[in-house]
Amino acid sequence: MxxxxxxxxxxxxxxxxxxxxxxPVELDDAEExxxxxxxxxxRLTAWLNIVRVPxxxxxxxxxLATDMEPxxxxxxxxxxxxxxxxxxxxxxxxxxxxxxRWGLVGYWLGDQFTGRGLMTESLRAVTDWAFTELGLTRLExxxxxxxxxxxxxxxxxxxxxxxxxxxxxxxxxxxHDMASYVALADNWPPKQPDKPLPQxxxxxxxxxRLRPVSADDQQAMWSAIDTGRDYLGEYLPWINEYPSExxxxxxxxxxxFEQDFYDRSGNYVVEYRGExxxxxxxxxxxxxxxxxxxxxxxxxxxxxxxxxKCVAALIDITIFQMGVHRVVIRAxxxxxxxxxxxxxxxxxxxxxxxxxxxxxxxxxxxxxxxxLDYEWLRRSSKA
Numbered sequence: 001m002x003x004x005x006x007x008x009x010x011x012x013x014x015x016x017x018x019x020x021x022x023x024p025v026e027l028d029d030a031e032e033x034x035x036x037x038x039x040x041x042x043r044l045t046a047w048l049n050i051v052r053v054p055x056x057x058x059x060x061x062x063x064l065a066t067d068m069e070p071x072x073x074x075x076x077x078x079x080x081x082x083x084x085x086x087x088x089x090x091x092x093x094x095x096x097x098x099x100x101r102w103g104l105v106g107y108w109l110g111d112q113f114t115g116r117g118l119m120t121e122s123l124r125a126v127t128d129w130a131f132t133e134l135g136l137t138r139l140e141x142x143x144x145x146x147x148x149x150x151x152x153x154x155x156x157x158x159x160x161x162x163x164x165x166x167x168x169x170x171x172x173x174x175x176h177d178m179a180s181y182v183a184l185a186d187n188w189p190p191k192q193p194d195k196p197l198p199q200x201x202x203x204x205x206x207x208x209r210l211r212p213v214s215a216d217d218q219q220a221m222w223s224a225i226d227t228g229r230d231y232l233g234e235y236l237p238w239i240n241e242y243p244s245e246x247x248x249x250x251x252x253x254x255x256x257f258e259q260d261f262y263d264r265s266g267n268y269v270v271e272y273r274g275e276x277x278x279x280x281x282x283x284x285x286x287x288x289x290x291x292x293x294x295x296x297x298x299x300x301x302x303x304x305x306x307x308x309k310c311v312a313a314l315i316d317i318t319i320f321q322m323g324v325h326r327v328v329i330r331a332x333x334x335x336x337x338x339x340x341x342x343x344x345x346x347x348x349x350x351x352x353x354x355x356x357x358x359x360x361x362x363x364x365x366x367x368x369x370x371x372l373d374y375e376w377l378r379r380s381s382k383a
Contacts, residue, residue, distance in 0.1 A: 009074065009133070009134060011024040011025075011071065011077040011078065012024070012129065012133075014125045014126065015125070016118075016121040016122050016124065016125040017121055019084045020081070020082070020118055020121055020122065021081075021083075022079035022080070022081055022082075022091065022125060023082060024071075024077075024079060024080075025064075025068060025071070025078045025080055025090070027061060027065060027068065029064065029087075030060040030061040030063070030064040031057055032087050033064065033080065033087065034064065035053075036087055036089070036110050038053040039111075040108075040110050040111055041053065043111060045171075045172060046171070046172075047143075047144055047150065047171065048108065048171065049171055049172070051063075070094065074096065074098075075094070075095070075096050076092055076093065076095075077092060077093045077094075077096075077130075077134070078090070078091075078092040078094075079091050079092065079122075079126070081118065081122050083113060083116070083118055086113075088109055088110055088113035089107065089108050089109035089110055089113060089118070089119070090107065090108060091106070091107040091119070091122050092105070092106055093105055093126060093130055093136075093139065094106060100138075101135060101136050101138070102136055102137060102138035102139065102140065103130065103138075103139060103140070104139075104141070105123065105126065105127075105139050105140070105141045106141075107122065107150075107153070114149065120153050120157060123153055123154065123157060124157055127157075128188075131185040131188050137184065137185045138182060139182070139183045140162075140180055141153075141154050141159070141180070142165065142168075142178045142179070143181070145164060145176075145178070145179045145254055146176070146253070146254070151179055155181070157190070158189065158190035159181045159182065159183045159190060160181065160182065160190065161179050161180065161181050162180045162181065162182040163179075163180045164177055164178070164179055165177065165178040165179075165180055200212050202268075202313050202317070204309050207272060207274075208270075208271070208273075208309060208310070210269070210270060210271070210280065210310055210313060211271055212267075212268065212269070213255075213267055213268070213269050213279070214256075214269075215253075217252075217276060218252045218253075221248070221252060221276060221279075222245050222248045222249070224277075224298055226245070226248075228299050231299040232299075233359075233360065234335075234359070234360070235338065235359060235364075236296060237358065237359045237360075240360075266282050266314070266317065267279065268280050268281055268310075268314075270297065270306065270307070272301060272306055277297055277301050277306060278297035278298055278306075279295065279296060280293070280294070280296075280314055281294060282317075282318055285324055288325075289324055289325040289326065290324065290325060290326035290328060291318060291324055291326075291328070292327075292330065293314055293315070293328070294329075295307055295310065295338075295341075308340075308341050308344050308345065311329075311341050315345070315371060315376055316380070319376050319377070323373075325372060326370060326371070326372055326373070327370065327372075328368065328370050329341070329342040329368075329370075330353075330367070330368055331366065332357055332364045332366055332367070333364065333366065333367055334365075339367055342369035342371075346371070346379055348369065348370055348371070348375075349368070349369055350368040350369065351367075351368055352365050352366070353365065353366040353367075353368060
């Protein structure tokens with residue numbers, strides 16, 4: 001498709017459902033649309049940089065005319081969202097790059113229209129049109145990771161999160177980490193991952209299980225970190241990122257929000273006799289079909305074989321369920337407790353990474369252990 005074809009293609013009316021219609025923005029929308037902005041101004045400014053709405057009709061038409069200018073050159077396609085004949089919000093494809101054939105999508109709804117699935121269906125209709133008619137190959141949605149309502153729209157359509165753009169947008173003086181969700185024309189609608197995802201709850205032993213992290217774990221997690229700060233902080237550099245409960249709450253929520261069904265990583269709470277004992281998990285598999293396992297356990301529960309059993313269960317997940325070829329564990333040379341886990345499980349010691357860790361303003365040597373799939377199969381009763 002040529003650049004001229006992009007420029008000349010008019011924004012069409014799209015029917016998302018029987019009662020949900022997307023129609024091209026018009027200058028006559030100025031009064032009603034900007035009144036909707038005014039009514040939702042406080043809510044919208046938490047996530048969007050928007051100007052104060054003018055009070056007169058003439059000023060509103062002038063403002064909308066300025067915003068509409070990119071629609072005349074094909075750099076933007078902009079729709080009003082109407083539900084049951086009422087103006088509910090807006091959605092657009094903007095910053096269109098004609099040669100690489102991609103664009104950004106933005107949207108919002110009036111408060112009284114949220115929770116009905118209107119934006120999910122609107123995004124589906126716009127994405128269908130952009131790929132099949134406009135000829136784009138990539139659509140990107142950027143949303144603050146703390147704006148769960150906005151992030152939930154692409155997630156419900158199976159659009160995967162590609163990255164977190166740290167502090168990439170400043171809104172009313174506050175820097176926001178932005179989640180980048182990407183839809184691709186050659187994978188629309190999105191297909192499920194080729195390999196199965198790990199099961200989400202694992203009964204490891206009597207009274208011991210691995211389960212997904214939930215919002216209800218925040219208080220117990222903070223208590224474990226704060227009371228064990230000296231012990232855990234000796235080898236875990238991220239402990240110092242949480243000097244207060246408020247800092248931990250913010251970081252915990254961000255990590256929880258960043259969980260992505262499509263990234264095939266796993267982060268589990270270690271639950272022992274009904275209480276949070278620590279965490280264990282694995283990173284996203286790399287291009288060579290390998291991954292790394294990490295873990296920590298409360299000091300008062302050391303020496304009972306808890307983490308050794310949990311790590312063995314994680315290896316079963318990664319090798320039997322996910323088809324991973326190589327599992328790696330790294331531990332500081334001086335951390336005998338952490339090193340003992342791969343050693344007890346039969347990992348091969350590959351060597352030492354000299355001063356490869358930096359904790360508490362000092363460099364630490366790290367020992368590297370690995371397990372290959374066929375080695376684990378020979379050891380496992382599940383083979």
